[in-house]
Structures are given as C-alpha cells and as structure tokens.
Amino acid sequence: MSTKKYDDSSVESIVSYSQSLIGNSLDEVVTLPHGVANKKNKGNLGRLVEAHYFDLPATNSGLDFPKAGLELKVTGVLPNGKDAYKAKERLVLTMINYMEIDKESWDESKFLTKCRLMLILFYLHEEGVSAIDLKFVLNPFLFRIENHDLEIIKQDWGIIQNKVNAGKAHELSEGDTFYLGATRKGEGGEDEALRPQPNSPIKAKSRAFAFKQKYMNLLISGPVEEGGSLLGGSRITIEAATQRRFKPYIGQSVEKISESIGYFKSGPNHKAFLHDLSKRILGNGAESVSELIKADIELKTIRLTKTGRPMESMSFPAFSLLEIGEEDWEDSSFFEKLEKKFLFVVFQEGTDREERLLLVAYWNMPYEDRLEAQRVWEETKRRVSLEQLPLPKATESRVAHVRPKGQNKLDTQLMPSGSNWGKQCFWLNSGYIGSVIKEIAESRNPA
DNA sequence: GCATGATCATGC
DNA sequence: GCATGATCATGC
Numbered sequence: 125m126s127t128k129k130y131d132d133s134s135v136e137s138i139v140s141y142s143q144s145l146i147g148n149s150l151d152e153v154v155t156l157p158h159g160v161a162n163k164k165n166k167g168n169l170g171r172l173v174e175a176h177y178f179d180l181p182a183t184n185s186g187l188d189f190p191k192a193g194l195e196l197k198v199t200g201v202l203p204n205g206k207d208a209y210k211a212k213e214r215l216v217l218t219m220i221n222y223m224e225i226d227k228e229s230w231d232e233s234k235f236l237t238k239c240r241l242m243l244i245l246f247y248l249h250e251e252g253v254s255a256i257d258l259k260f261v262l263n264p265f266l267f268r269i270e271n272h273d274l275e276i277i278k279q280d281w282g283i284i285q286n287k288v289n290a291g292k293a294h295e296l297s298e299g300d301t302f303y304l305g306a307t308r309k310g311e312g313g314e315d316e317a318l319r320p321q322p323n324s325p326i327k328a329k330s331r332a333f334a335f336k337q338k339y340m341n342l343l344i345s346g347p348v349e350e351g352g353s354l355l356g357g358s359r360i361t362i363e364a365a366t367q368r369r370f371k372p373y374i375g376q377s378v379e380k381i382s383e384s385i386g387y388f389k390s391g392p393n394h395k396a397f398l399h400d401l402s403k404r405i406l407g408n409g410a411e412s413v414s415e416l417i418k419a420d421i422e423l424k425t426i427r428l429t430k431t432g433r434p435m436e437s438m439s440f441p442a443f444s445l446l447e448i449g450e451e452d453w454e455d456s457s458f459f460e461k462l463e464k465k466f467l468f469v470v471f472q473e474g475t476d477r478e479e480r481l482l483l484v485a486y487w488n489m490p491y492e493d494r495l496e497a498q499r500v501w502e503e504t505k506r507r508v509s510l511e512q513l514p515l516p517k518a519t520e521s522r523v524a525h526v527r528p529k530g531q532n533k534l535d536t537q538l539m540p541s542g543s544n545w546g547k548q549c550f551w552l553n554s555g556y557i558g559s560v561i562k563e564i565a566e567s568r569n570p571a
Numbered sequence: 572g573c574a575t576g577a578t579c580a581t582g583c
Numbered sequence: 584g585c586a587t588g589a590t591c592a593t594g595c
Contacts, residue, residue: 390580390581391579391580393578393579393590393591394579394580394589394590395579395580395588395589396579396580396581396587396590397580398588399587399588400580400588423588424588424589425589427589427590433572433573436589436590436591437574438589439588440587441586441587441588442586514575517574518573518574518575519574525575527575527577528575528576528577528578529587530578531577531578531586532577532578532579533576533577546576554574555573
C-alpha cells in the first residue's frame with residue numbers, strides 16, 4: 125500500500141474507513157481488477173470486500189485484522205417495510221471443529237477468539253445482481269460480545285461443546301441452543317464430507333457456529349416496541365426465566381388464567397386462543413418477548429385429554445406442492461422447523477372436564493426422530509412429483525404425516541398435470557407428541 | 572377413539 | 584389477501 129487507507133491496528137480507524145462503503149456498492153468505491161469487475165460473481169462479497177476494499181491478504185486463518193483484534197463480517201439484508209431491513213439469513217461465524225472444541229475452554233476457544241469483536245457490514249440483497257454491484261446499507265455494526273448477550277451465548281457454546289464431548293456431534297441441531305446455533309454448513313451427503321468426532325466412531329455432518337436469523341433481525345432493527353423482556357437483566361437462564369413466568373398459573377384453569385391475564389377468547393372460533401394466551405403470559409402482558417424472538421422459539425400449545433393423549437396432531441405451515449420436487453431435505457421448510465427449539469405449553473383436561481395448565485417445557489427434536497421425519501418428507505416429495513395420492517398418512521409413520529391445510533377446500537393449487545390439489549402441510553402425529561410429553565412429565569416427576 | 576378432511580380468527 | 588396456529592367436523 126503506497127497510501128495507507130486506514131490504520132489496521134485501530135478499531136476506530138477501520139470502522140471509520142468502512143463508513144465510505146455505506147450507500148455504495150463495492151464497484152463504486154474501488155477500482156476492481158478486470159477479472160473481478162467483469163465477473164458475474166454471485167460469490168462471496170465478504171471475500172471481495174476483504175481483498176479489494178481493505179486490501180487484506182487472501183489467505184488468513186486467524187482474524188481479519190489481527191492487530192486490532194477485529195473480525196470482519198459481511199452479510200445480507202432484505203427490505204422490511206419502509207426504511208427498515210431484516211436479516212437475509214443467519215450469520216455464519218466459524219466452523220465447529222469437533223476434534224478441537226472438546227479440548228477448549230471458553231476463554232481460549234476458537235469461537236471467542238474469532239467473534240469477541242466483529243465489524244458487521246450489511247448489504248442489500250437483490251436477486252440476480254452481481255456481488256460487486258450490491259449496495260451497502262445501515263451503519264457498520266460493531267459487535268462486542270461483552271455488550272451482546274455474553275451469558276446466553278456462552279451457555280449455548282457450552283451446550284454444543286458438551287454434545288460433541290458426548291460423542292453426539294452427528295445429533296447436533298440448531299434447536300439445541302438459543303442464540304448461537306450449530307447450523308448445517310458445507311457438504312453433507314457424501315461419506316468423505318463427513319467429519320470425525322471425539323468419543324464416537326460415527327462421522328458427523330459439518331456444522332458452523334451461527335447467530336440465528338431472528339437474532340440478526342434484532343441486532344439490525346433494535347428491540348421491538350411492544351415487546352417485553354423475559355430476563356430483564358437478571359443473570360438466570362432463559363429456561364429458568366420461562367418457568368418463573370408460568371409458575372403462578374401451573375394447575376390453574378384456562379378460564380382463571382384468562383381472567384388473571386385479562387385476555388379472553390374472542391369467540392368459539394378463536395382457534396389459536398391458547399397460543400395467544402400463552403404468549404401473553406410469557407410477555408407479562410406484552411405481546412412478545414425479545415428473548416424468544418431472538419432465539420426463534422417455536423411456541424406450541426398442546427391440549428391433552430384426561431388419559432394424557434393430545435387431542436390433535438401438531439400442524440406446520442403449508443408447503444409448496446410445486447417446489448418440493450426441487451428441494452433437498454436440508455433446505456426444506458420442514459427441516460428448518462424441526463431443527464428449531466420448541467416451547468411446549470401443555471394443558472390437560474381434568475375429570476371435571478375443565479382444562480388446566482399442566483407444564484411448560486423447552487424441547488427440540490431428537491436426531492432419530494428427525495431422520496424419520498426426513499423419510500416422510502422424502503416420500504411426500506416422491507408422491508407429489510408423481511402426483512400420486514394419498515400423501516403419507518398418520519398410519520405410515522410413528523412421527524409425521526401430511527394433511528390438508530387451506531382456508532377451505534377451494535384453497536387449491538394447480539398441479540403440472542392440470543388437476544387441482546388442496547394445499548397441504550406436515551403434521552407431527554398426536555401419538556408421537558403424546559410420547560414426548562409423557563417422557564418430559566416423567567423426567568420431572570420420577571416415579 | 573382415532574384418522575383424516577375442512578375450516579377459522581388473528582395479525583401483518 | 585394471505586400465512587399461521589390451531590381446532591372443528593365427519594366417518595368409521
């Protein structure tokens with residue numbers, strides 16, 4: 125560098141220099157070499173910014189700015205209404221090295237070393253636009269972990285480390301944790317793409333540490349206005365704070381809870397009433413809770429009969445009958461859902477026929493059951509592609525099935541062959557959910 | 572009682 | 584206007 129663009133030992137100088145990108149594309153602020161300028165490179169804008177804006181060497185395995193102790197991240201956003209943005213995707217931070225993390229301490233972990241201090245730059249994603257022409261938006265964001273959910277992120281890291289130590293790297297799921305997820309990244313199909321892990325001969329698909337997409341949303345937009353906070357500054361876990369919120373209502377009838385909260389069923393057809401009520405218990409009156417939004421928690425209410433069986437199976441959003449044929453399991457919406465962390469709010473009908481709050485539990489789907497759900501998904505994909513009915517029924521799997529999901533039976537989709545199909549969604553079988561709840565209840569009240 | 576088809580209020 | 588979470592309705 126003949127003229128120094130910035131002082132690479134100063135965080136302030138690097139951040140200040142990065143400001144000039146905002147409102148522009150990379151191609152507008154630097155003179156790119158020919159090969160790069162012409163390239164319809166959908167590829168890695170982050171790499172291009174490192175190389176051509178900051179003049180960083182191509183190969184570096186450590187921090188992008190080692191002298192400043194700073195890592196650079198470039199990530200996409202999408203418009204979210206007027207003058208606002210939301211994250212395009214999760215922010216992938218660094219690969220999880222299964223053979224190393226078991227020996228690490230948090231303080232000297234690869235994760236903390238890389239991610240303690242990060243400069244995050246946001247570009248506005250546009251379909252079909254080459255990387256060098258994408259515009260940077262929002263202020264450069266300096267993420268300092270001490271100021272951002274250090275306790276929860278540290279706990280999340282520990283959960284992932286423990287699972288690897290237990291020889292269960294292949295069973296990892298984003299739903300194991302709250303903000304910092306172990307997300308699937310890299311090839312997974314072929315044997316040679318699988319990675320060794322300690323304490324188990326089973327090879328595991330590669331995963332990376334990543335901030336969940338919803339977590340990124342709140343970094344970008346700041347706290348939601350009508351949202352409450354679960355932790356409110358206290359240093360307990362999200363789990364403990366959740367139990368604390370629900371505790372006064374355990375054993376109470378729905379009617380009584382409704383009166384205490386001051387939220388009532390709007391009418392006989394208010395089908396999501398228990399869900400809406402549960403959200404308000406969590407928010408202490410507010411309609412949402414920032415921790416659960418950031419952790420992308422899937423809140424589900426479950427109603428049990430007197431005998432402990434769920435009254436219904438558990439539904440998920442409709443899937444596209446036209447697109448499922450093009451999808452792989454791991455980029456399907458059902459996969460995304462089943463890797464989430466769930467919050468079950470369970471009610472049970474008493475002998476007096478009154479429904480009471482039974483228990484509240486976080487849960488995420490065990491590996492074996494995700495494999496079975498995958499089988500059902502693959503079979504569904506096969507039958508939809510052949511336009512062969514019926515789609516997988518509840519009797520065909522212990523875990524999942526497919527059923528209609530529309531406004532009514534006129535809510536249909538025109539299939540390639542010309543016939544109309546009602547919209548469909550995946551369901552988790554009521555019997556399966558029942559066995560999950562039974563297990564949770566037994567673990568809390570050992571006989 | 573169970574499996575499966577059909578439908579609704581809400582919130583954006 | 585539509586997606587979402589969930590329950591209602593029907594048939595056996």
